[in-house]
Amino acid sequence: MRTHKNMKKIIKHHLAPLCFLILFIILSCTQNITPPASMRFSVEITVLDTSASDSDSLVSAALVVMQSISYGEIHEALTNSQGIASFTNLIPDRYNILASGERVSLSEIIIINGQLQDTSLYIEENDTLDLRIITQTSRSSALVISEIYYSGAPPNPVPQYFHDQFLEIYNNSSATLYLDSLIIADVDYGHYEDSVIYAIHAYMFPGDGDDYPINPGELIVIAQDAIDHSPAPIHSINLLDADFEYYLSDKGDVDNVNVTNMLQIHHKYGIDFLYSVFKDALVLMHVKDPYKLGYGEFNELLLPKSAVIDGIDYSDNLAEIDHKRLSPDIDGGLTGGIPSYSNKSLERYIDRIEDGRIILMDNNNSSLDFHVLHPPTPGYIEMEAEE
């Protein structure tokens, strides 16, 4: 009887709050699941060539490459007839954007390059960003840098061996040219927009104007030390057949007497003309008086940028395009991306074969023009690109 009374009491005093609790549970459990919000966005990039007449200022069929710096994603698109390249589903990040195209007339092909470096892109609403790239124009070079090997020999067993570096120059034209008095220089960082090159080292080809011809389709090799680096323990490449070498008589440098020495114009530091194994830029120039512009604040030789024939800008980290040393009219891209001491080189792509002569690709954009090669091929061109 007492149990029955207690049950009644329980129902009277506790059933109502219990029902309320159950109702609360049911209401609390419901959750409306909708598609998630996203910070992805679209962008339309207009490529403009301000040097052209108004009707031609929109560059069609230009390749636009967007590289996400943090995530490494690469997106590519071609501009349409309105000069617009469209990208969708991009994620917010800092981007390097490269645009590369060409304008063809009856008499010449003008190369167009432009870039936006380290640009933060994101939008608050689900909308489309509009960007513009103002390009610069340049022309293809007759003499081009066809291969550069700067990374150095494998570290095992001799660490940090870099005396096997070389640079290769190719005659991309149909005429015989002369190397006499041309200058090879490396470019200091921080003068991207200046009208002069700040050269840390500058070396000149010897000759009086017609001593060192280079025929169409011919290439020459400039070695740091023109010796055989292939025997143990270095296990690198043989540069005995190099055409020129850098030699510093007062630094205990190695001299191959059978190989012509480059003439020292300027040498700021180092035991040799060492190309950085990490990041650097090299230019081939023709300057009548290399000392005319004098020196920079930190003992760099100043050379006119307009005298540059060809150039290459490289870095072990391709995301660091904001650390470029060469302006887009010389090199609109950045190549490299290879670890130091990896025994890998960068070689220019083959564009086409004309009358049995190799024509190398020259967009004045090393991101497009060069590929990684292993092992290096001093003195000849690898016919099949090997990544």
Add this chain to the structure above:
Amino acid sequence: MIKRMLFLFYILSIALAQTATTEKLYLDINSDITNFLPGRNPAYLSPNTTPYAYTFTYNNFSSGGDYRLPFDAGSKAYQDISVTAYKEMQNEIMFVGRFAYRYEQRKDKMWLHNAENDLNIPFYFADSSIGDFTLNGIDWNILISLPLTRNIRTAVDIFYNVDEQFKSVFPKPNIKRNNIHIRPALAISNERSQLGIVASFFQYKEDMNTRRYSLEQGRTPIFMRIRGLDKPLLTYAETSEERLQTIRGYGVSGNINLSEHLLFESHYESSYAGILDGGSYPVPQGSWDMARFSYRVDLQPSITPNLDVDLFFQHRSENVEGFHPVLENRIYGYLSRHFEGGLTLPYYTGSGEMWAGTVSCSFQDIKREDNFLGLLHYFPGNTLHFGMHYTLEQNNVSYKLQLGYDNIIVGDEIIYDDMAAWYYSQITEREIAYYVQDREQLSASGKIVFPFRQYQIQLSGSYTAIIPKYLETRYHLVQTSIAFIF
């Protein structure tokens, strides 16, 4: 009165087992000097509630198995040795001190450097190796409880801990932690009712370093900053930057006991965490806010002198939001909820013996959202729980036995995974496979306390098995402990 106390301790043990303390969540530490008090409120500690004078305790926990989240260790072994002393000073002032040393090994731990167990945080630091972690740590607890009036007491509980954890394989991350947690409290109680409030303030700091990379080692570690469900930031072969994580938070909890017929307990906690990629140029990697909320209501009418009834409802939720370091937009969200209602029938046979049976039904769900990329996972589920508890106190010997069975049925998951990439297929899909499993959970625990010479010995153990219904994988947790009580 004795039977009531038995039952209250039983209810308390259930509530504590289901709501992770802040130290347990972030540090994997059980500091137990207030575990036996309602709401873990240190102000309830008085000369009347002091459990013993001092004790030496050894605890051993181990867990492992194949049914686990990808970033959980393959197995974990954890031991701690502690000494705890309760001392009554003059004027009913209570002083408690606890010192513990702990040692932990985590085997086959994948990628993560972060030392805490909570895998619901939005950001991790990691490298690409899988290896074993070893941890050494010490922690201190000091508690002072003093009466303000006859019915009102106040207290403060201070917890401090330092840890060092290191991974045995290259790039050998080393994690140092420095943690403090302060809990001031107030309790009002008379013979029939209680009201308690506890505030808490904590700061948990982690400093993670990796071994400096060099070419001679011939290896190329990949370091990751993992954000959300996809697209970690990768850095190749970079040297050891210092990686810092600081979690700061506060909490408030309260409990009410009205005539031992209505019990209410609630806890709210809010924390903020910021992480930095340190070194010469520290780079913020993001921040997150976490809010945890829980409450439990027990209605306990008596039916007969030997049979009570406990109708209970409890709710827990955890809400985490991660924010982009530069854009400051929300890029990650995690919400888990648990609603449970049930009934416990305790039956007293007399002479200190109690049987209690429990049946409960719960709904729980988890929602994970990556608002950076537009990914979402939602996993609802229901759990049917049966439990049995037995207590006997006879001839100065105390026995406790507890058995549990959970049947967890996962409902229809909702997944938006458009444009997911490698991290999604390597990690996130395994997380989904974990969450969608229907499973059973079996648990058993026992404790015996018996006198031996001038002191008492307490032996306890528990075993839990998590068994997916349609997989061969399992997960086991085992705990044993021995305590010498004076």
